[in-house]
Each structure stands twice: as structure tokens, then as C-alpha cells.
Amino acid sequence: MTEASPSVAALRARFGGAILRHLVSCGDTIVYVEAARLLEVMTWLRDDPGQRFDYLTDVTAVEYRDQERPLEVAWQLRSLGRKADLRVKVELDQRQPLVVASVFDLWKGADWLEREVFVMFGVTFSGHPDLRRILMWETYAEGFPLRKDFPLRGHFSRAEQTRQALSANAEAHYSLEELSIAAAYDELPADMKERLAHGERGGVK
């Protein structure tokens, strides 16, 4: 299949200039969207009866070796009912702060996916309720490992990496707090409730 998805024409008709360009790669349609209007486009893609992209397969980012090229954030959408796919991309200028709107309010599955992009690429998703590191530990200070300027072995010496890792609190990473625990809130220990009440995890009352 080398033809673009019919969603592209529909998007252009609906949003005009917000759809920057599109291309077909390996049978997949990629649509580049203006960052400022991302949420609007995504909401329409999910809710329009002709689109119904009800499943967010993946969120990821791409940084090219060519430093002039912008960093791309990619959303892979799937319509389970229509059996159709669409990839939406936003280009972020590396000279500016890497900020893009969170789609958490549209697809709850974006929660951990966006956190992963945040920890690996340093892209901030504005509107995300709980944008903490997810793969590296919370006090990780070396930077964003999947960026091109990140050395393979990390910035710090091995001894410093070991020291920082050993000083981490092992319990903190494998607690119930990592999970969505709003339903179990009343059964939590008092000290954990106390911490949650101060907004360590935004989604809980």
C-alpha cells in the first residue's frame, strides 16, 4: 500500500494549515502536525465518527544525528473498529525547550508512555498528571540516555554511578505508589497517605 490514509485528506479539510505535511513510509501514513494544535487534532481523530482512533499504540520520539533536524515526537494511533492505523508526528526545535501537549486526557494509556519519552528524551508533556521518571530512578542525574549527545556509558564515572545507585532507596521504586492506587487509597498506610496528599502523585485525592 503506497497511498496515504484517507484520514489525511479529512485532516487537511478540517484543520488546513495545522497539517504541515504527510508521507507514506513502508505502508504507514505519517502526518506532521503543528505542535500548538496537537491536542485539537488528536481529540478530533479520536472522536470523529469517521476516524475513531480509540487506541494509542505507542508514544515515542526520534532524534536524528543531523543536529539541524528537529526532534520528532510520534504517536501511533489505531482504530480498533475500523482496523486502521495513523502515525502523528510533531517536530520540536532543539534550540527551544522540548514541550508538547500531553494526550493523557484522551487516552489513559499515554500515562507511562509519555513518562518513558520524558525520561529517555527529556520531552516535557504539559498537562500530564504525574510526569516522573519511570525507567531510571527518580534521583537519576546524568541526563536523557537516548539523546544523541549522551555517551554510551553515561556522563559520570563508574564509581560515581555506583555510589548514586547504591544510595537510592530500594523500597521507593517498587511500592504501590508506582501503580495506579486511587482505588486502594483508603487501605494505604497513614504515612503513604500523608505523602500522597502533598501531591507526590497527582491523580490521587
Place this chain on the structure above:
Amino acid sequence: MGLTLPDGGAGTEVSTMSPNWVTTRLDFLSNWGRANSLWPMPFGTACCAIEFMASAASRFDLARFGMERMSFSPRQADVLICAGRLPFKLSPVIRKIWDQMPQPKWAISMGACASSGGIFDTYTMVQGIDTIIPVDVYVPGCPPRPEGLIYGIQLLQKKIKGESFLDRDLREEHLLRPDGLFLPAEKIDEVSEPFGNSVHQTRSA
């Protein structure tokens, strides 16, 4: 044992008792019991754990060496078997498990990654678990076959049978040093130096 003591150590007390018929018979008895009833604490993190499970299953049958009881609580374990690579994020966990194990205790580092970081000379990986905990036996291989692990266990049994309760250093707890490391920083940097193919990768700033 001919090594310099860590700072703040109380100094080595030379035992006034020399080995005699009674102590060597007692050693023989206790070592025979210990060597033939090693309860492993399986710390399986990767593919080595699959080979470890195969070693414990019927074909290779670790029970022949008195290891039929996997101790999933460190409190009842004798030998920690780290089967697989150890990421920095897990290093406080293995350290805590090791500290929770009562004396006498031993550690086996199973496979290339646990022993040296293996092919994972990256920002995530501990370059040998001996930078985190003391290790008695290293089993090479990627992963080692069950025969290899069994040979390592037999080496450990041999080592145990040569121990004496007059040697107090054997049962000394090696806690983290005041700087939060197990080994001196320069030692960690030294053993974590790239080797083999990875010397071609340069550490950029």
C-alpha cells in the same frame, strides 16, 4: 588475610588457638554439613536464570548437591546466586538482600554479565557484581550451561570444605564503606574499564 584493613577497622586479632585435632574435626563436621546443604537465594535477572532453573529441574537436579530448597527469603539462604545482568537500578536491592542474609553466606556470580557487565558496557549496567557485594565463585559463560553452574557450585563446596572456624575474617560482614561504596572508587573505575570489543567505543565528555 594479607590484605589491608578498611579504615576504622578494629585490627586483626591473632587467634591464640592453633588448629589441633579437635578443631579440625569440628571444622570437618561443620564444613561437611554446610557444603552439602547450601540453600540458594536465586537472584535471577536475565537469561542465566533460565539455565539456573534448568539446573534446578530434574535433568540436572541441584538437589544432588543439597540445594533442593530454593530460599526465596534471604533470611534462610546460604548462597546468593546472581544469575544475569545487574542494572544500577537493582544494585541497592541486591545489596539489601546480601545484608539480610545471615552468616555463613557465600555468593556465586553466574554468567558474563553478572561477573563483568558482559556485552552491556552501557550507562545502565553494573560492571560486575563484585563492585556491590563480595563474590566467592565466578561462573563464566553466556549463559553458562547447567554443567558450568554445577561445576561452580562444586568449586564453592571445595572452598567451604577448606574453611576453618578459627579464621574469623571469613565470617566478617563487609558492609558499605562510609563513602557509600563497597569497593574504593578508583578500584571500581579500574575494574569497569572497557575491554575486548568495547575499547573501540570512546567515552565522550
